[in-house]
Amino acid sequence: MKEPSALTAAVLVIGDEILSGRTQDINMAAIARFLAPFGIDLHEARFVPDVHGEIVTAVNALRARHGYVFTTGGIGPTHDDITTDAVAAAFGLPVEPHPEAMALLASRYKPGEFNEARQRMARVPQGASLIKNPVSVAPGYQIGNVFVLAGVPKIMQAMLEDVAPRLARGAPVISRSLTVRLAEGRIAKELGAIQKAHATVSIGSYPFFAEPGLSAFSGTTLIVRGRDAPEVVAAERAIVSLAASLGVQPENGRNP
Amino acid sequence: MKEPSALTAAVLVIGDEILSGRTQDINMAAIARFLAPFGIDLHEARFVPDVHGEIVTAVNALRARHGYVFTTGGIGPTHDDITTDAVAAAFGLPVEPHPEAMALLASRYKPGEFNEARQRMARVPQGASLIKNPVSVAPGYQIGNVFVLAGVPKIMQAMLEDVAPRLARGAPVISRSLTVRLAEGRIAKELGAIQKAHATVSIGSYPFFAEPGLSAFSGTTLIVRGRDAPEVVAAERAIVSLAASLGVQPENGRNP
Numbered sequence: 001m002k003e004p005s006a007l008t009a010a011v012l013v014i015g016d017e018i019l020s021g022r023t024q025d026i027n028m029a030a031i032a033r034f035l036a037p038f039g040i041d042l043h044e045a046r047f048v049p050d051v052h053g054e055i056v057t058a059v060n061a062l063r064a065r066h067g068y069v070f071t072t073g074g075i076g077p078t079h080d081d082i083t084t085d086a087v088a089a090a091f092g093l094p095v096e097p098h099p100e101a102m103a104l105l106a107s108r109y110k111p112g113e114f115n116e117a118r119q120r121m122a123r124v125p126q127g128a129s130l131i132k133n134p135v136s137v138a139p140g141y142q143i144g145n146v147f148v149l150a151g152v153p154k155i156m157q158a159m160l161e162d163v164a165p166r167l168a169r170g171a172p173v174i175s176r177s178l179t180v181r182l183a184e185g186r187i188a189k190e191l192g193a194i195q196k197a198h199a200t201v202s203i204g205s206y207p208f209f210a211e212p213g214l215s216a217f218s219g220t221t222l223i224v225r226g227r228d229a230p231e232v233v234a235a236e237r238a239i240v241s242l243a244a245s246l247g248v249q250p251e252n253g254r255n256p
Numbered sequence: 257m258k259e260p261s262a263l264t265a266a267v268l269v270i271g272d273e274i275l276s277g278r279t280q281d282i283n284m285a286a287i288a289r290f291l292a293p294f295g296i297d298l299h300e301a302r303f304v305p306d307v308h309g310e311i312v313t314a315v316n317a318l319r320a321r322h323g324y325v326f327t328t329g330g331i332g333p334t335h336d337d338i339t340t341d342a343v344a345a346a347f348g349l350p351v352e353p354h355p356e357a358m359a360l361l362a363s364r365y366k367p368g369e370f371n372e373a374r375q376r377m378a379r380v381p382q383g384a385s386l387i388k389n390p391v392s393v394a395p396g397y398q399i400g401n402v403f404v405l406a407g408v409p410k411i412m413q414a415m416l417e418d419v420a421p422r423l424a425r426g427a428p429v430i431s432r433s434l435t436v437r438l439a440e441g442r443i444a445k446e447l448g449a450i451q452k453a454h455a456t457v458s459i460g461s462y463p464f465f466a467e468p469g470l471s472a473f474s475g476t477t478l479i480v481r482g483r484d485a486p487e488v489v490a491a492e493r494a495i496v497s498l499a500a501s502l503g504v505q506p507e508n509g510r511n512p
Binding site: 028030036048049076077078080081116154175196202206 | 271272273274275276277278279280281282284285286287288289292297298299300301302303304305306310332333334335336337369371372373374376377392408410429431440441442444445447448451452458459460461462463464465479481
């Protein structure tokens with residue numbers, strides 16, 4: 001039910017460490033929540049390993065399809081930090097040291113400590129504009145519609161502050177959550193009819209279980225999302241009526 | 257540094273709720289950890305919204321490239337559960353009720369409660385084999401090299417038990433973690449040389465910060481991964497020697 005005019009974004013999470021399951025990614029969801037007030041929908045995400053060709057392919061696929069692309073990971077000083085070379089290759093651009101990044105980093109380290117490896121963190125695709133890193137100095141950067149951010153969540157989130165002023169703004173999605181103590185299979189048919197009657201919103205249905213036993217569904221969280229506020233409210237009311245017809249009072253919010 | 261002979265897998269996470277950032281995905285990492293002892297590498301993951309064409313495209317891209325594909329989400333009874341139709345479309349197969357799934361589900365509900373919506377959960381692409389769901393009965397299924405699993409993490413994880421006997425086995429990746437109280441920029445050059453000297457392993461470098469201040473790196477976790485045990489150990493020893501040459505004793509394991 002996404003409107004064609006909606007601004008869209010994609011996230012590209014880069015790193016063997018995430019794909020191995022050792023490190024839980026939290027950047028994707030953080031970026032999605034950051035984008036929501038701008039009216040920008042995270043429409044797709046890809047996770048790729050530290051492999052040059054995989055990053056190049058994913059960057060090119062995503063930047064062609066979406067208004068914005070956010071990459072996380074692989075911009076540090078070590079041999080496994082290959083994001084910058086891959087992003088540059090995706091754009092067909094050379095990589096070069098950014099004078100401002102060089103100056104920022106040089107002032108961060110003691111004399112003699114700004115070594116060759118650390119100087120790698122000042123390399124960007126030609127023409128990229130820096131993204132501030134208030135946590136650990138080494139900047140991210142923007143090239144075209146691609147924002148190249150750190151993988152460490154606290155740094156990534158801090159960098160988003162400098163991304164914000166660069167984003168277009170669309171109508172934000174309004175969402176309402178209702179929790180009903182009804183199995184989703186019991187209301188599925190009527191819920192489908194409500195969805196059909198309110199085509200500009202999307203209604204998601206998410207079952208949850210009684211704790212501690214898991215033998216039966218104990219309820220459903222329903223999430224109505226859309227950009228047309230009256231329609232969101234109308235769909236929400238229809239769900240409240242449906243629940244009431246089955247003798248159930250919906251609770252606001254989601255199942256914790 | 258992935259060996260070409262390694263078995264690979266991809267995960268496809270389906271659902272608006274994950275992409276909106278409201279719900280944190282934990283299935284991708286759980287599947288990666290489940291696959292590791294089989295010697296199967298999670299090589300790629302994609303997250304797509306509840307949009308038919310997006311699911312079809314992703315399933316076809318992933319099943320052509322990887323030994324196994326695991327999808328999560330979208331197999332419930334409601335209108336937003338469109339995974340089965342999309343997977344069937346990806347394979348060019350019709351969807352039909354699976355007799356065993358119909359019987360399982362019929363026996364789960366009280367008379368009259370096994371309604372049309374719930375019967376949707378017995379629909380599978382023609383020729384699919386069921387995957388047991390010991391939590392809430394409604395099964396997943398396998399079609400070709402694609403395993404279609406529930407989105408609720410506890411159900412998804414329980415379904416993996418019935419997936420296990422169907423998987424091929426390769427040489428598992430051995431990994432070692434070392435934590436050094438050294439900034440990664442200080443050891444980056446030497447670490448790159450160790451990586452070059454041990455080309456069958458991959459060495460990942462992950463900085464972490466002193467708490468509570470975030471003004472400087474306080475150390476680095478190094479993870480050596482590979483299928484050749486002596487090479488993994490040799491690379492690990494080289495890292496220990498590097499740290500020792502800088503007066504630092506590595507700790508086993510990762511930074512918490």
